[in-house]
Amino acid sequence: MTVTARTREWWKHAVVYQIYPASFCDSNGDGVGDLPGITSKLDYISSLGANVIWICPMYDSPQVDMGYDISNYEDVYRPYGTLQDMEHLIRETHARGMRIMLDLVINHTSDQHAWFKESRSSKTNAKRDWYIWRPAKYASDGSRLPPNNWRCNFGGGSVWEWDEASQEYYLHLFCKEQPDLNWENPATRKAIYESSMEFWLERGVDGFRIDTVNMYSKPPGLPDAPITDPAAEYQPAGMIYCNGPRMHEFLGEMNDILSRYNAITVGELPHTPDMARVLKYVSAEAKQLNMVFQFDVVDTGFGKTHKYETTPRNYTLPQLKDAIERTQSLIRGTDAWTTVFMENHDQARSVSRFTDDSPSLRVQGAKMLSMLQCCLSGTQYVYQGQEIGAVNAPKDSYPIENYLDVDSYLFMDMVKARHGADNTAELDKAFDALQHLARDHSRIPISWSGKYKNGGFSEIAEKAGKPVADSWMKPHPLAKEINVASQVDDPSSVLSFWKEMLRFRQEHVSHLVYGDYEGFRTSDPNVHYFAKTAPGADSQVFVVLNFTSEEQKWELPHPREGGLPATSPLSLKMLKSTHGGADETGLLAPFEGRIFMVS
Numbered sequence: 165m166t167v168t169a170r171t172r173e174w175w176k177h178a179v180v181y182q183i184y185p186a187s188f189c190d191s192n193g194d195g196v197g198d199l200p201g202i203t204s205k206l207d208y209i210s211s212l213g214a215n216v217i218w219i220c221p222m223y224d225s226p227q228v229d230m231g232y233d234i235s236n237y238e239d240v241y242r243p244y245g246t247l248q249d250m251e252h253l254i255r256e257t258h259a260r261g262m263r264i265m266l267d268l269v270i271n272h273t274s275d276q277h278a279w280f281k282e283s284r285s286s287k288t289n290a291k292r293d294w295y296i297w298r299p300a301k302y303a304s305d306g307s308r309l310p311p312n313n314w315r316c317n318f319g320g321g322s323v324w325e326w327d328e329a330s331q332e333y334y335l336h337l338f339c340k341e342q343p344d345l346n347w348e349n350p351a352t353r354k355a356i357y358e359s360s361m362e363f364w365l366e367r368g369v370d371g372f373r374i375d376t377v378n379m380y381s382k383p384p385g386l387p388d389a390p391i392t393d394p395a396a397e398y399q400p401a402g403m404i405y406c407n408g409p410r411m412h413e414f415l416g417e418m419n420d421i422l423s424r425y426n427a428i429t430v431g432e433l434p435h436t437p438d439m440a441r442v443l444k445y446v447s448a449e450a451k452q453l454n455m456v457f458q459f460d461v462v463d464t465g466f467g468k469t470h471k472y473e474t475t476p477r478n479y480t481l482p483q484l485k486d487a488i489e490r491t492q493s494l495i496r497g498t499d500a501w502t503t504v505f506m507e508n509h510d511q512a513r514s515v516s517r518f519t520d521d522s523p524s525l526r527v528q529g530a531k532m533l534s535m536l537q538c539c540l541s542g543t544q545y546v547y548q549g550q551e552i553g554a555v556n557a558p559k560d561s562y563p564i565e566n567y568l569d570v571d572s573y574l575f576m577d578m579v580k581a582r583h584g585a586d587n588t589a590e591l592d593k594a595f596d597a598l599q600h601l602a603r604d605h606s607r608i609p610i611s612w613s614g615k616y617k618n619g620g621f622s623e624i625a626e627k628a629g630k631p632v633a634d635s636w637m638k639p640h641p642l643a644k645e646i647n648v649a650s651q652v653d654d655p656s657s658v659l660s661f662w663k664e665m666l667r668f669r670q671e672h673v674s675h676l677v678y679g680d681y682e683g684f685r686t687s688d689p690n691v692h693y694f695a696k697t698a699p700g701a702d703s704q705v706f707v708v709l710n711f712t713s714e715e716q717k718w719e720l721p722h723p724r725e726g727g728l729p730a731t732s733p734l735s736l737k738m739l740k741s742t743h744g745g746a747d748e749t750g751l752l753a754p755f756e757g758r759i760f761m762v763s
């Protein structure tokens with residue numbers, strides 16, 4: 165199918181700001197972020213140029229996986245607030261002309277959810293079948309084995325947990341406290357839709373970010389995964405349990421409900437490198453999801469058998485360009501839509517991963533990545549703290565004990581089990597990987613101001629004279645250097661640059677949001693060159709980004725090279741530079757980016 169003009173929709177040129185409730189803003193001084201804190205920052209979010217907020221799970225939960233283990237979809241985790249606080253937040257968001265998306269986590273619940281408690285109570289309970297229970301297998305020596313060899317998403321253990329009382333295993337693709345729901349049962353599906361979706365749609369939410377959207381339908385027979393990590397007891401199995409045979413039927417059912425409310429959706433789509441598969445989820449014709457998060461870019465540099473079995477910056481620029489190209493190419497010649505993101509609550513900070521986070525370069529690095537993101541097609545997502553150029557917590561000032569994420573400590577446990585708890589070389593290597601890639605970095609409380617306790621995270625309470633407890637995670641060691649207050653009025657700050665870029669993106673919406681991406685000189689290890697072509701326009705936007713900490717020579721692209729027009733000579737007009745310079749040729753400063761109009 166050839167698409168000459170892409171259908172414009174409000175949500176395609178929207179800017180979504182992602183909020184991690186525990187770490188965004190603590191309004192009452194208990195050291196935990198909360199809903200009134202979010203409400204108090206809506207004007208700030210709007211001032212950035214964002215018009216949608218997505219809030220990570222704020223539901224009732226024992227917080228084993230920070231709210232992705234939900235014990236009640238219809239209530240709020242008390243330290244965050246109440247249902248009334250949510251209703252207030254929804255109203256206040258709408259009052260500013262903004263929209264609100266919640267996180268829909270329905271592949272699994274918490275083991276503390278009433279459904280699971282019933283299911284677990286006995287083999288004959290009416291809800292037994294709401295989760296995935298299987299009998300044990302036995303080895304020839306009589307020892308008990310789990311039903312298959314799948315490895316859990318966190319650490320190195322099995323996805324199966326033995327239930328002593330009822331003498332069966334239950335499936336959990338994530339923590340053992342996150343049992344997988346059985347989507348094969350229509351009564352279960354109906355209950356999920358009512359409790360998790362309709363309850364909130366009725367209260368006015370505008371859409372959902374759908375967690376692990378391709379895992380609901382499990383492959384029949386739950387077959388073993390191939391052995392790809394011979395040293396390990398359990399095998400990575402994402403390619404086996406994702407995208408099962410009934411996925412599209414289930415999404416069709418969900419869509420019947422969602423479309424009644426005009427709700428928008430973005431699905432998280434791990435383990436799906438095949439574009440034809442991705443299209444089945446997001447082509448407009450398929451009517452399944454509005455958009456998905458593909459993992460090409462954020463998985464860059466991950467280890468092959470375990471994401472943390474790697475070393476810092478273990479990738480080349482051509483590999484990163486390739487990943488960007490794959491995600492961008494989803495909309496080329498199709499009716500599908502894509503997303504742009506380099507950070508979220510599951511990723512370390514992009515400045516540290518993709519540029520240089522040392523004090524003299526991190527501002528340039530952050531601006532260059534902002535320019536990159538704002539020039540890519542798809543719905544734009546900005547993660548809290550990204551707009552101030554937050555970096556990973558440094559190794560020497562943020563010890564491993566400060567890392568609280570289950571994904572991090574189960575990885576450390578796995579390394580200890582494999583290499584010995586006293587193998588300091590291996591433990592240090594693991595720490596290096598976590599310092600570079602752990603999810604903890606994006607979960608550190610936001611530094612609103614360098615002048616207050618907890619990096620200003622609890623500033624509102626402190627200013628109101630309330631006692632302020634320590635924040636739930638240790639504050640960022642660089643809170644005094646990198647915070648909102650010091651950037652908000654500084655025109656040369658990362659924050660000001662993000663605002664400028666988001667405005668610029670709207671001014672050039674046909675090229676930057678809706679255009680076709682074409683990378684060229686893709687093997688250049690230092691400089692990223694790409695062009696954006698707007699459907700029907702005879703001009704192009706041309707972007708050049710220096711991904712190194714050295715000056716780099718760059719050359720005017722030759723006509724016919726890559727995606728540029730064949731007319732000669734090219735007229736190149738510089739629209740923007742991260743460094744504000746006027747020089748249109750010659751040298752790029754470290755991490756400098758420039759945007760040109762080519763006609």
Ligand code: GLC
Nearest residue numbers: 229232269338375376509510
């Ligand atoms: C998704 C979430 C992640 C969570 C997991 C299990 O990947 O983004 O934070 O741990 O699902 O729900």
Ligand code: CA
Nearest residue numbers: 190192196198
């Ligand atoms: Ca609080």
